Amino acid sequence: SQQGEEDPQALSIQEGENATMNCSYKTSINNLQWYRQNSGRGLVHLILIRSNEREKHSGRLRVTLDTSKKSSSLLITASRAADTASYFCATDAKGGSNYKLTFGKGTLLTVNP
Amino acid sequence: DAGVTQSPTHLIKTRGQQVTLRCSPKSGHDTVSWYQQALGQGPQFIFQYYEEEERQRGNFPDRFSGHQFPNYSSELNVNALLLGDSALYLCASSFIRFGGKLFFGSGTQLSVL
Numbered sequence: 001s002q003q004g005e006e007d008p009q010a011l012s013i014q015e016g017e018n019a020t021m022n023c024s025y026k027t028s029i030n031n032l033q034w035y036r037q038n039s040g041r042g043l044v045h046l047i048l049i050r051s052n053e054r055e056k057h058s059g060r061l062r063v064t065l066d067t068s069k070k071s072s073s074l075l076i077t078a079s080r081a082a083d084t085a086s087y088f089c090a091t092d093a094k095g096g097s098n099y100k101l102t103f104g105k106g107t108l109l110t111v112n113p
Numbered sequence: 114d115a116g117v118t119q120s121p122t123h124l125i126k127t128r129g130q131q132v133t134l135r136c137s138p139k140s141g142h143d144t145v146s147w148y149q150q151a152l153g154q155g156p157q158f159i160f161q162y163y164e165e166e167e168r169q170r171g172n173f174p175d176r177f178s179g180h181q182f183p184n185y186s187s188e189l190n191v192n193a194l195l196l197g198d199s200a201l202y203l204c205a206s207s208f209i210r211f212g213g214k215l216f217f218g219s220g221t222q223l224s225v226l
Contacts (some may be wrong), residue, residue, distance in 0.1 A: 090155075
């Protein structure tokens, strides 16, 4: 079953705009990660945030985590056409394996030139 | 430095057949996980291998089995193929001490006719 649920399912923006994607999950977690997937091929790790962290930055990415609401958001600033991809959040359950990730269905981001 | 490599890239089988997919982890990595991604869905965890043993297993039937070799490479075997097994199969590797952050291969697209 899918624990994470991304919102929106699809997002279309212009180059230079910011893109925000949200993720909700159901059970307590150790970590939450965001991955990017281009054209249905391999996933690329973007950022990992631990359950005791509230915000993390990496380049143009900003991730927030609210464990009380069981939700996370991914913000991509100053988007580029190359950011066009599907974005997935993935969680590992508290007390479980770091390698047994539960993914959502993803947000398809389209950045128009 | 080669990343995670998977073979073959594409595969077509018929119902009832058996298939073996192969994965070589990124250099220096010692743990391999396998995921199944159906069209339009997020990846689902099949199992994880470390030190040549299956350490974690997702909600997949016994038709799905695997193996890890002393050089850390891995195979995924699926017996008695069903139409519903058609999917992208992703291999991910990591170094056990890093925990959680996965490096994915480009996947094997399996079509069952």
